[in-house]
Amino acid sequence: EIxxxxxxxxxxxxxxxxxxxxxxxxxSVSSTYLAWYxxxxxxxxxxxxxxxxxxxxxxxxxxxxxxSGTDFTxxxxxxxxxxxxxxxxxxxxxxxxxxxxGTKVEIK
Amino acid sequence: QVQLQESGPGLVKPSGTLSLTCVVSGGSxxxxxxxxWVRQSPGKGLExxxxxxxxxxxxxxxSLKSRVTMSADKSNNQFSLRLRSVTAADTAIYYCARVTxxxxxxxxxxxxxxxxxxxx
Numbered sequence: 001e002i003x004x005x006x007x008x009x010x011x012x013x014x015x016x017x018x019x020x021x022x023x024x025x026x027x028s029v030s031s032t033y034l035a036w037y038x039x040x041x042x043x044x045x046x047x048x049x050x051x052x053x054x055x056x057x058x059x060x061x062x063x064x065x066x067x068s069g070t071d072f073t074x075x076x077x078x079x080x081x082x083x084x085x086x087x088x089x090x091x092x093x094x095x096x097x098x099x100x101x102g103t104k105v106e107i108k
Numbered sequence: 109q110v111q112l113q114e115s116g117p118g119l120v121k122p123s124g125t126l127s128l129t130c131v132v133s134g135g136s137x138x139x140x141x142x143x144x145w146v147r148q149s150p151g152k153g154l155e156x157x158x159x160x161x162x163x164x165x166x167x168x169x170x171s172l173k174s175r176v177t178m179s180a181d182k183s184n185n186q187f188s189l190r191l192r193s194v195t196a197a198d199t200a201i202y203y204c205a206r207v208t209x210x211x212x213x214x215x216x217x218x219x220x221x222x223x224x225x226x227x228x
Contacts, residue, residue, distance in 0.1 A: 001170070035214040037154075044203055044221050045146075045154065050214035088154055092213040095167040097144075097156040 002026055004089050004100035012108040019076040021103045023089035028069045033092040036065055036074045039102075040085045048087075049074065079105070110135035112204050112219035120198075120226050126191040129181075130204030130219055137185045138162045142207035144215060145178065145189045147200040155200075159207055160187060194226045 003026040011019055023036075031052040037045040047056040049065035052072055062077045076083055084107050089100040116128035130143070137143065144159040158168035160178040168176050177190045191198060202224055206217040 032211060033213040035212075037215075039154075044205075044218040045215075046218070047214055047216045050208075050216075051212040054212070056214075056216065090154075090215075096170070097159075099154040099156065102153045 001096060002029060002091055002093060002098055004091060004098055006087075006089060006100035006103045008103060009101070010104045010106060012106050013079055014108045015079050015081055017079050019074075019079060019083075019105055021074040021076075021087055021105075023067070023072040023074070023100050025070045025072075025091060029091040029093055031068045031072075034065075034067070034072055035090045037088045037090065038083075038085050039088065045088065076105070081107075110206060110217045112206065112217060114202060114204050114219045114222040116202075116222060116224070118223055118225060120194055120224060121228055122195055122226055123193055124226075126189070126194050126198060126202075126224055126226070128189045128202055128204075128222060128224070129186050130188070131184070131186045132206075133185070135206075137180055137187060138182055140210075142209050143178075143180075143187050144205050144207050146203045146205060146215070147198075148203070148221075149197075149200045157189065157191075157202075162187075196226050198224070199226045200224060 005024045007022045034052045036049040039045040053065045086102045145157040160166045162180045175192045180187045201221040203221045204219045205215040
């Protein structure tokens with residue numbers, strides 16, 4: 001099973017600052033099958049990024065994804081109040097799917 | 109616009125079977141999409157349970173495979189999850205989601221989730 005490790009566990013930032021979230025895989029994953037989700041309290045996850053770097057419909061351009069192989073990054077520039085949430089990466093391969101443990105972006 | 113809605117008992121007894129249904133509206137279960145279940149234990153992260161295709165294909169999380177069955181009900185445009193021999197560890201919010209799987213793989217439509225508690 002491919003393990004995804006997200007870091008940091010918690011990121012304390014102020015609105016207007018930038019965030020860099022890391023997702024590291026225990027072995028190489030296909031970037032086309034790497035996605036990022038945002039989850040706010042009491043709500044279902046929402047797709048942000050697919051294929052490692054493609055923004056989903058309606059996602060603002062302050063969200064961007066990058067990476068390949070075992071290292072992937074979600075970047076959020078100019079944090080808005082609605083961006084404070086938990087973010088998960090996800091990979092799919094060999095008919096198995098795993099999520100990372102999540103990074104919480106909280107208001108400092 | 110496709111929407112998903114989970115339903116099922118909110119309380120299941122230990123050793124019993126958890127049965128949930130996800131109704132697909134605004135679209136067809138028989139589209140080219142796969143359909144998946146994801147759960148989230150209280151205060152924890154996301155756990156993939158498995159996925160299914162209306163034509164009968166399924167893939168399950170190896171850790172749950174021996175207890176899980178997913179199936180499609182095309183006449184009612186819905187799909188279901190059965191999880192046998194449940195314990196308190198199966199207490200979670202259960203989400204159904206649509207999978208777009210082609211050049212990319214991602215879950216782009218989610219239900220709101222349903223809470224299931226395993227307790228006597």
